[in-house]
Amino acid sequence: MALYSSRFSYTPETWTRLIDNPEVHRKTAQSYIEPVGGRLHGFSGTPSAHTTTTTYGRPENVSTAAVALAISGGGAPGSFETTVLLTVDEALDALRKAEQAQYRTPS
Numbered sequence: 116m117a118l119y120s121s122r123f124s125y126t127p128e129t130w131t132r133l134i135d136n137p138e139v140h141r142k143t144a145q146s147y148i149e150p151v152g153g154r155l156h157g158f159s160g161t162p163s164a165h166t167t168t169t170t171y172g173r174p175e176n177v178s179t180a181a182v183a184l185a186i187s188g189g190g191a192p193g194s195f196e197t198t199v200l201l202t203v204d205e206a207l208d209a210l211r212k213a214e215q216a217q218y219r220t221p222s
Contacts, residue, residue: 116154120169122198123195124192124194153172154173155170156170170200183195
């Protein structure tokens, strides 16, 4: 199962709704990750431009993209960014394959 990390920030309107009605967002995250075959590994807030980070596994990229589109289209996040996370072994494989790409710096 591939691992992903999504980081997002809330709009001012969403912050207003959360202040008026605080809720546990971990359960909300599970409700949109698990129905498409995913598993939530972590959900945390951060004191940065991206106020919330989720880490989760999904069987394939299309489901991940579908959920990202649904969340972004819902209007609650001001920004939404998803990153594929590589294991150490996957990163080493990528480094080995990079040599095969034969990239040359433009002259």
